[in-house]
Amino acid sequence: MRRGLLLDRDGVINVDRGYVGSREQFEFTPCLFPFLRAAQDRGFRLAILTNQSGVARGLYSEDDFEKLTAWMLCELQWQGIAIDLVLGCCEHPEGTVAAYARESYWRKPNSGMVLETVQRMRLNPAHSVLLGDQMRDMEAAAAGGIGRKLLLSPSTADNKGIVTVRNFDEALTRLVA
Numbered sequence: 001m002r003r004g005l006l007l008d009r010d011g012v013i014n015v016d017r018g019y020v021g022s023r024e025q026f027e028f029t030p031c032l033f034p035f036l037r038a039a040q041d042r043g044f045r046l047a048i049l050t051n052q053s054g055v056a057r058g059l060y061s062e063d064d065f066e067k068l069t070a071w072m073l074c075e076l077q078w079q080g081i082a083i084d085l086v087l088g089c090c091e092h093p094e095g096t097v098a099a100y101a102r103e104s105y106w107r108k109p110n111s112g113m114v115l116e117t118v119q120r121m122r123l124n125p126a127h128s129v130l131l132g133d134q135m136r137d138m139e140a141a142a143a144g145g146i147g148r149k150l151l152l153s154p155s156t157a158d159n160k161g162i163v164t165v166r167n168f169d170e171a172l173t174r175l176v177a
């Protein structure tokens, strides 16, 4: 059983500008690449799990999301970073696009994407880590049995088994310790 580092996208992989649906809006977070390379070197398999309600809201299409994902993976690969899996949840109960206007078990804080990732990547959840920037990421991780929950946030208040980290350097020190 392998250990995974499950990553939120907006606010972790890229700067969260709200509903990022195109390459022009997508800016990798500063200091991300060395952090992900170091995590790989420590034996973590990488995955990205992202709520994409912008699709349900009609701001961009699922195809736009897939194209942006393909480009993002190429850029990361160019930096020596291999992402094993990307899951996106395009549904939202208040969506305006009928096909996506519903609640989804995949949508964080629900555990669907976490459990799917654990199963597809054959991870040991107790030895895996989820890094996100919202409490709903932490809730999804907890519901999915992920052993370590890291919240990327300027505040330092740890609670309910959540470790707050202010930056990627701190996240790296808390991956296993």
Ligand SMILES: [Mg+2]
Binding pocket: 008, 009, 010, 011, 012, 016, 132, 133, 134
């Ligand atoms: Mg986020």
